Amino acid sequence: MSSESGPISKGIVTTGSLITRDGVFMKGHGTFVENGEIYASITGTVERINKLVSVTSLRQRYSGEIGDIVVGRISRVGLKRWLVNVNGRQDARRKSASDELQMRKFFKEGDVVFAEVQSVFVDGALSLHTRSLDYGKLRNGVVCYVSPALVVRSRSHLISLHCGVDVVLGVNGCIHIGKHRVFSHLQVDSDNDEAYLKDEQSSLESNTKAGNSSTLPNNDYSDIYSDVNDDIDISTRTNISRVHNCIVILDRLFIRLNSTSINTAYEQSLQYFVPELLKQDVANEIAESRDNKNSAMTFKLLVNSVAYGILSRTDDLSAQRYTIE
């Protein structure tokens, strides 16, 4: 394949660097054409799908695609729509057809919503829907923002941890960590229950295509749109903050978020107090005491390697990779 299509740069390209002179290629995202030559407009790695050349960056803002699961905050309530800040190029819209009189009864400014991208407008604005019962308002928890590159689009964006905490990974880098609840439709990546609800995925997709006005059963209204937190006991609260801090650490280390990495980070964090986790000096202190097997350094490496299946045992890890900074 490569022999017939001429030279093309590989690896990292920086802004303005030449990718290929060959006219057979088409420009994709992150590139531009000048005099028939394709250049990179952003810094990242070159990717090629047949004739399409694109550059993907790890540092760009979220730009939506249909079917993305996002978490956002209502920034404005309009007459016929809610504006949702999804940390993207443009605020997203959640349209409503029938409920114009009581817009604030459903979502108010500041509410955290969990939705799916229904369509993308030409200017990059998104239209959202909350058509499944599992979408809608998020409560009983905290929100944190990570780099959007760390959340990859996957089959499941719901992670249910052992400790009674649910994590909702928005593709836009907005993450909700809250008390466990039961999701009736969406696929949950759960430790407790390996049974996936696969068939629901297809019904969701058909919903997206249909584009009808929202149809929610009346019986659950009060519960879905309630913004009063349930009683959360102290251990769940601690766990929520622990998971939050773990996610902040993973973000700082620039490690992809998925159920494995979050679980590993959580388990490794259990030996520290929650507020300790975010202190750089505490982490360093622990890292410097060499005889401490479970140092923060190994923690970092553990998360790194366990998450990606390089090593799975603490002992192996500390023996082999102790000198890395």
Add this chain to the structure above:
Amino acid sequence: MLIFSEYLGLRIDGRRANELRKITCKTNVIDYTDGSAYFEQGNTKILVGILGPREAKQRSASQTTQVTLNVEFLVSPFSSVERKKRSKYDRRSVEIATSIKQTFEHVIIGQLFPRSQIDIFIHLLQQDGGVLEACINATCLALIDAGIPMTDYVCAINAGYVDDSPMLDLNMVEEASFDTPNITIAVLIRSGKICLLQLESTLAVDLLAPVLELAKTGCKYIHSVLDSTIKESTQSMINSVTL
């Protein structure tokens, strides 16, 4: 004041005529921005944060075909020896902000983000000459860090003409010297085009060419520093994400 000793061929800070000051830079230094950079050129220190592209805050400012650039240039009250408080809207600050805005409007591919805006916040922490050049270099670094599509690197440098020789990268003492003409240029690296040229004081026309020639060479050097910084940070990010 004697700013160039012909006898030794050295300037007041010990550099030769064609030498730049030391450049130190780092990207991704602030958490809650889309891109950021810290840039030091000699004793001039600058911090830049980028927000966006995001929904334009003022409807009136948004354009339907283009992204809107919003540049804020802030001078710290402790940035120079004279502790003069300068407002955001003083003439010189506005001039620098406008120059930076105009410079980057050339290179940012704005059609990709209609109705959006990009905010560029520039904080001058310490000044020792060459403020505009350092601001442009730092902003370029931060914009690339933010993943904003641009057609080229923009690198800037200032240069002057002292005692019959062109001189690169003037510091504050050299800038302040009465008879030194001071040119700041910003160059698009790939095409070699000049997208900003500011001259303070006067310079004979026939001397312009050699000064510009030297300045362009300086820009190429700055580009190599910026490029390697970007490559390094990107590589480390890729490493940690794929490890």
